[in-house]
Amino acid sequence: MRADRLVAALLFLQARGRVTAAELAAELEVSERTARRDLEALAVSGIPVYPQRGRGGGWRLVGGARTDLTGLTSPEVRALFLAASSSAASAELRSALRKLRRAVPEPLRADAEAASRARIVDDLDWSRSAVVAGGAHHTALERAVLVGARIRLGHTRPGGEPRERTVDPLGLVLKAGHWYLVAGTEQGLRSYRVSRVTSVEPTGEPVRRPAGFDLADAWRTLVARFEDRLLAAGVRALAEPDALPVLQRLFDGRLSVGRTAADGRCEVAVAGPSVEVLAAQLAGLGALVEVVEPRSAREHLARLGRELTARYAEPLRAASAREVAA
Structure with a gap:
């Protein structure tokens, strides 16, 4: 029996308080019989895990018992989940971070949730460029996405004059060697190449996030619009x-x-x-x-x-x- 699976089971139980063998089996991607044996092993090892029968039953972590296996600070949590929030991260890493997100202390969980959906990497490369161009304002934009802060964005296009507009930063995407900010505007979703950003000024207002917003879906919509123009x-x-x-x-x-x-x-x-x-x-x-x-x-x-x-x-x-x- 793998110790890492027992740790994952304990963290899942700690986050939920009560779980069924079927729920744990789905989480760990094992059979229900294996999940039940893992829960029994935790109980035998001295951890106060007890089964309860009947309606609303399952396995409970009794007496408020908790364990902090992370010891992570808030910046570390953000960095960790940012690293695993892209399609470049392995399936195993994304799975592990998904489980860890439920186990980090409650005050840090919001940081983990925000970072996990803050950016993606689009592997389909328009130019096959290997250069990752972030620009001087990449860090400020990433922070605005993480904390959910509306900003006044200065941005310029090739051959054009810099323009400013108030936007809701919703995520960052790496595509073809360049970072793009996906943002909400009065005209709908827009993307801005980060290397062409000239200024970032927080407005003090919270981001207005569209209901059910998903960064990957939003980016696919923007890419489709761009490619339509590219093949016009x-x-x-x-x-x-x-x-x-x-x-x-x-x-x-x-x-x-x-x-x-x-x-x-x-x-x-x-x-x-x-x-x-x-x-x-x-x-x-x-x-x-x-x-x-x-x-x-x-x-x-x-x-x-x-x-x-x-x-x-x-x-x-x-x-x-x-x-x-x-």
């Missing part, structure tokens, strides 16, 4: 066979390859946030790719060609003419 436009083209490896690297899962045309080129389709962005990306492959539709993509490429010619080709021709004249 499409472009069809004819590509030389030599261009296919480059296109696959460039567009990853956003490239579809169709049949081979009579001239040996392949029909391809790519998806992206806008026709202009897709056209600019395809322009880098030069004559290896010919955009077929939409017409707006062809027009954008023609415009890019004229601008590049004006910037590079004409000055080069002028310089060559001067060299010949000299």
